Amino acid sequence: MSARAASNGRIHRVGRSGLLVELADTEAAEALHAEILRRRADGTLPSVREVIPGARTVLLDGLHEPQRLAAELPHWDVPPLRRDEGAAIEIPVRYDGPDLAEVAELWGVSTEEAARIHAGTAFRVAFCGFAPGFGYLTGLGPKQHVPRRADPRTRVPAGAVALAGPYTGVYPRSSPGGWQLIGTALHTVLWDSSRTPAALLAPGTRVRFIAEDVR
Template identity: 60%
Template sequence: MTGSGPAAVHPVGEHALLVELADPAEVTALYGWLRERQAAGELPAVEEIVPAAGTVLLDGVADVAALTRELRAARPDPAAAVRGPLVEVPTVYDGADLPEVARLWGVSPEAAVRIHTEPEYVVAFCGFAPGFGYLTGLPARYEVPRRATPRSSVPAGSVALAGPYTGVYPHPSPGGWQLLGRTGLPLWDATRTPPALLAPGTRVRFTPARETTA
């Protein structure tokens, strides 16, 4: 491993630790490394690992001191390939904000679709609503601002952009992200394990579709 290591490791109560990192790429790298160590039985016992934009929370830690030593010695490589499962998201690119996103990028709407479907994305963390994943992978030059006025209702399955992230709305909800298109994939199912289709660490490819796939 060649990363710079955690910026700080903080105890949270008696059985949890919070790791602060410099950017989402380091969060993704540490999360992947922890899950691999956990699967191999090489990590001190921990019940839950929860990534966020700049932190990783480890809860239900059996030996806080041992895990703190592990985390302070960890050097995950942010450039290492993510080994999570790959989910293909068929998307109808007819979103209300596609022309505006294309204008911001200085390209045609057709070219904007090609730009958005080219990368392989990674779910960095979940938040905002159950099953809403924050996906990284779009180059920084394509970051776009949120809408000045959020919509009061965004349909479930809407594929959208805000800042450095792509997201897919799992439920109808208010939202201020730029809408590119829509998918029929069920993003959240309480009977599934895990319930979120786009759980942290999942790799994602968006593919153009004429009709959404239920």
Template identity: 50%
Template sequence: MNRRILPYGDHALLVELDDLDAVLALFRGLEASRPAGVVDVVPAARTIAVVVQPRILPLSVATAWIDGAEPLPAPPADIGAVELAVRYDGADLAEVARLTGLSEADVIAFHTGRPWRVAFGGFAPGFAYLVPDGDPLDVPRRSTPRTAVPPGAVGLAGAFSGVYPRSSPGGWQLIGTTDAVLWDETADPPALLRPGAVVRFREAT
């Protein structure tokens, strides 16, 4: 696994990796061996930002820690999964079926039939990019994004699924809705879905 560690200001380092699988494996390894002085470990599609308190953990020491950290495999998907009930009433469900060559029922079965893992956070507080266990669908974004997507909308884009935590513009293909609260500033932690968490979608009756 290629691992490039770069300075990222006075209080952080940026780790560049080959792909998302490498990011998730190293993220688990960093979280498991996290020393004092680490403020945050933030994964993205091909990078991990590590924010530190230099007085406690100098950047040179943090670099050595990151360089020596071992990637870890994902834990079993049935441990501590967050279940989200979804009404599969999305405006783009039929279009997703057409784009993927599946029936609408098959799209729903794909979405509910496997665990999803939180890869990293997104463009809004509480938005999580979810990747499936196993082969993903490749769902193109809408050619014309919506100016307002309602909170609780469940979408697909590329290999990812996600749930909009609040009303915002968006170009994901919407396949359903959930009543789950994705972001609550009064909660600890405020985000329901955090990197590394497992999510299972269930069709609401």
């Protein structure tokens, strides 16, 4: 993705102090989100109270001068996203999911190689949603994108590692779901209301899956 990605976005006012930036894709949204966090951290964007990324959007709220920022955003130089910056959260995984064989077939590899590909990918939380603690992780290449299941399950267990489209996710609690289940996260609590912060994964967090059963 080239610089000045924000210039390709559509900017909308939200309430009295917010802006919603619509972008071309998730990669552009991730890059803009990272740049906003960088500018807020170094003090060049001090007035932002909340920054909430989505699949193709970034919401900024609590702005003192939203109209001024709306005029400046198209001229920002937004560098390409770097996935290797910052410490990574490591999540041990047992690749035992009921859909692993189907995913491996879609990828044209063995189940062992599918597990190695997934565990060898540098993931990043693009945004959160669906359920408290559920992060949408990007990093898999286009050849590893898979469709959702035609028949969603009525119950997906907590800790299930799953794929859908370009995303990987870990179910923080038992719930219905239509993603392809490829493994089980071990010794990992995605959401704990008694913890600060309650969510283990936040937008921008790097994630590395550690395969416990791949030799």
